[in-house]
Amino acid sequence: MDQTKQEEDYGYDLFPERKKGKPSQGLIRESLFTFHHKCQFMLQVAVDTSPYAKLLLSAMKSSGCKVFKDRHFSCEDCDGTVSGGFDAISSQIVLCQNNINQQSHMTRVVTHELIHAFDHCRAHVDWFNNYRHLACSEIRAANLSGDCTFSNEAARFNFGLKEHHQECVRGRALRSILALRNISRKEAEKIVDEVFDTCFNDHAPFGRIPHSKKDANFANRDYENRGRYYASL
Numbered sequence: 001m002d003q004t005k006q007e008e009d010y011g012y013d014l015f016p017e018r019k020k021g022k023p024s025q026g027l028i029r030e031s032l033f034t035f036h037h038k039c040q041f042m043l044q045v046a047v048d049t050s051p052y053a054k055l056l057l058s059a060m061k062s063s064g065c066k067v068f069k070d071r072h073f074s075c076e077d078c079d080g081t082v083s084g085g086f087d088a089i090s091s092q093i094v095l096c097q098n099n100i101n102q103q104s105h106m107t108r109v110v111t112h113e114l115i116h117a118f119d120h121c122r123a124h125v126d127w128f129n130n131y132r133h134l135a136c137s138e139i140r141a142a143n144l145s146g147d148c149t150f151s152n153e154a155a156r157f158n159f160g161l162k163e164h165h166q167e168c169v170r171g172r173a174l175r176s177i178l179a180l181r182n183i184s185r186k187e188a189e190k191i192v193d194e195v196f197d198t199c200f201n202d203h204a205p206f207g208r209i210p211h212s213k214k215d216a217n218f219a220n221r222d223y224e225n226r227g228r229y230y231a232s233l
């Protein structure tokens with residue numbers, strides 16, 4: 001398999017700045033500079049204020065994977081409509097500065113990718129060869145990041161369906177896998193269905209599905225208080 005082919009199969013074609021020898025940005029450098037700073041600012045707001053992000057960062061720290069903003073996040077230009085990604089080789093979260101324009105979107109992307117980073121930290125995930133591992137993490141990320149909360153889905157005009165949250169999670173996991181790996185829709189559906197129940201019911205580190213920011217706040221408070229009872233014995 002040649003290098004280009006490999007990159008395409010693993011979704012690296014969506015992240016052109018991840019490729020070696022990227023061309024210099026020349027005349028458009030100034031506008032990219034602005035995008036870049038806006039992206040870094042919104043990232044800072046997300047990690048400082050989002051209960052989802054705060055909980056995930058504490059959970060990673062206690063699992064021995066402390067996240068450093070400058071080392072583990074990277075604001076870059078991406079292709080197509082992709083918003084972010086987790087690069088398992090460098091353990092870096094890519095934030096697509098040209099596709100994220102709003103704080104709420106940034107917070108959701110940061111949370112989604114931190115769930116992948118958390119999975120990468122706590123388990124020996126074989127992202128490249130084991131599609132079940134990838135599917136499981138995509139199901140968890142869609143389920144727990146707020147990607148499928150009512151307001152986000154209402155904005156997409158997808159509300160009102162029965163078992164709606166589960167369908168949303170399944171659909172988003174499928175879409176992510178199809179964007180990242182060169183497999184057929186049928187194959188991807190089969191893999192998602194095989195692992196769905198187990199991974200949908202794995203709510204770590206939240207302890208519940210955070211259906212809203214309020215839920216995420218409760219989860220974060222419980223997480224922060226988890227050692228208190230034992231500590232006071």
Ligand SMILES: [Zn+2]
Nearest residue numbers: 116138141176
């Ligand atoms: Zn994902």
